[in-house]
Amino acid sequence: MLLLLPPSEGKTPAPEDTGPVDLAALAHPGLTAQRRTVLDALAAVSARDDATELLGVSTNLADEVARNTQLKAAPAGPAAGVYTGVLYGAAGIADLTGDAAERAARTVRIFSGLWGAVAPGDHIPAYRLSMGVSLPDVGPLARAWKPALAAELGPRAAGDVVVDCRSATYVAAWKPSTTGPDAAEWVTVRVVREVDGKRSVVSHNAKHTRGVLAGHLLRRAGEPTSAADVLAAARELEGRVILTEVTTGNTQTLVESTLTALSRPASPRTLELVLR
Template sequence: MLICLPPSEGKTPAPDDGAPVDLSSLTAPGLTAQREAALDALATVSARQDATDVLKVGATLADEVSRNAGLRSAPAAPAGDVYTGVLYAAAGLTDLTGPAADLARDTVRIFSALWGVVRPTDRIPAYRLSMGVDLPAVGKLATAWRPHLTAALDERAAGDVVVDCRSAAYLAAWKPATTGPHAAEWVTVRVVREAEGRRTVVSHNAKHTRGVLTGHLLRRAGEAPSSAEGLLATARELDGEVIGTEVGTGLSYRMIEATLGEAPARSGPRVLELVIA
């Protein structure tokens, strides 16, 4: 099992007494040179007057952008603490202990426009950069990272099931091979709501539900799934469980069904659909 997560847009800064990032300690050391290039380019851009425009963020985030210039010396913390938001709150990566924490270290990879990919335990500083940016001196980040992530991840994914919870921008940086020597069973996770006989795609609840699934995959007893069918069976263990509360109404919702789509005719993922109501 390889669980692919997107980063959170918002990030929690590390405590002031945290040691700075050590690039040599991050997972996939083959990415170090590209990380160096991205760090240098981001620092240069973040010192420019048009930095918020280049990085595609609002003017209210100017202070966060300016801090990008000092990331090499900024305090760092485990990525599972730095990345925050709905998915990460539901997954509870920072609460894992024992075998569940070991499993997360081995199976969870968080995709990043700056670091490429990190484990939850990798220590990084908070930063502001998204994969959709065309970073001067580096280029379009999804394109720039693609060959490096292919080299770093294809062998790890081969023969396993990839549980893909990423958004489109981060998916563009690496797509698992579904044929050839590094073929994996690639499954994307989609969440829909059922109401009055109709099913519609949701957004906020989707992030939360993907987080719940991630937490379940890491905490449950037994072997981690290694195939798409095994993933489906594991997801169905959540059928009937209350998994969240609606923002605003305070009403709870539960997962009522999990289904797995057929393999596509061409290279691409199968879809694990989680139905909530």
């Protein structure tokens, strides 16, 4: 299995007494040159007066943008702890131990506009940069990362199942191949809510549900090796209360899991999780 996650928008800085990022120590050393290029371009942009505009963030985040200028010296912590938010809270990757932690280290890759893709244990500083940004002298990041990510992750995915929990912004940086020498089974995850027999796509709760699924895939006894295995793992969660809404106290339960047929050779199959 190769489990692809998006980064979180919010990031938790590492403790001040931890060392800085070591680019050579991050997973996928083939990405090092591109990481260095993007890191330098981000520092230059973040020092500009129009930095928040160029990075597409609110002026309220000016302090976080300013922090981008010092990332080479900033304290770095495990990616599983730096990335926070709904999906990561539900998955609990930072809390894994034993076999589950080892599985996460091998299988989880977190996509990033700055680092390309990192493993949960890779030590990185907190930063502010989305894959949807276009940096001067680099260009649109999704396009800039494509060649290096394909070279690194294509062979890793070959013959395996790729469980894709990323948003479209990060999917644009690398799409698993479903044909040719690097062919893999590619499964994207969609979450819908059923009310009075009608189903609609959900957003905030979808992140939580994908996190629950990711945590289950890492903790269960067997590691999925096919799309059918992923469907079987999802069905183990059916009947379980996935979340409780804070404002209303209402619960949402996973009631059904389905896997679409392959519609086109280069397209993914979709694992649909139905909440009620």
